[in-house]
């Protein structure tokens with residue numbers, strides 16, 4: 114890293130995490146930098162993708178190594194820094210919509226904007242801007258959250274996270290219920306919105322297409338470690354080698370047509 118690179122907002126160093134049995138993650142190194150291009154982690158079901166996100170959020174006991182937020186160990190943050198951390202590092206998970214289902218979309222997004230103001234993270238953006246970021250048309254503002262489809266709820270969850278202008282956005286299978294055509298559109302808008310804000314993005318997913326479209330660097334998680342890293346096209350090309358890790362070979366075999374189409 115050159116001396117002019119910004120310091121990571123979130124960093125995992127030599128991270129070892131487990132749930133009591135064998136380690137699920139071993140020796141993970143990951144840095145999320147402000148203004149950097151999105152980073153992806155792909156891996157099969159059970160590889161440890163959600164575990165990685167939970168560890169970065171400080172929700173799991175770290176066996177070895179550490180996770181730092183702006184250089185401070187996440188597990189040892191004082192009250193003020195914890196508050197800063199919660200405002201700066203946001204997550205969107207598959208079923209992670211954390212609002213009253215009886216509220217209108219307008220109320221939910223307005224509430225997130227108001228929380229951002231209170232946390233000193235106001236952006237001057239409006240409910241309409243945020244709905245546009247996730248390709249929800251303006252009429253959705255009047256709908257109750259309850260009435261939204263699964264994919265629309267996931268898009269709202271993304272809008273709520275963006276409303277708080279996070280320094281880092283951790284996305285754990287955020288668009289599983291969104292159809293493929295709309296997913297492409299949302300990736301485009303999300304890329305614009307996070308680039309404009311310099312938000313560091315981590316996307317964990319088993320969806321090679323989604324990760325390849327959003328992320329310029331991807332890590333393949335298998336056997337608890339990153340067994341390959343680089344641009345998705347390079348990772349998929351390396352999967353054709355005889356000595357490639359089986360997880361990388363599996364990715365390449367499952368997504369041959371997708372190769373060479375990513376950034």
Ligand SMILES: Nc1ncnc2c1ncn2[C@@H]1O[C@H](COP(=O)(O)OP(=O)(O)OP(=O)(O)O)[C@@H](O)[C@H]1O
Pocket residue numbers: 132137156157158159160161162163164165319
């Ligand atoms: N609370 C827990 N207690 C014990 N084991 C757990 C717990 N949570 C996850 N695991 C195990 O850790 C491993 C990794 O799970 P994790 O959910 O991180 O994988 P994943 O890559 O996100 O999978 P998926 O794509 O299916 O969501 C799995 O073997 C899982 O069974």
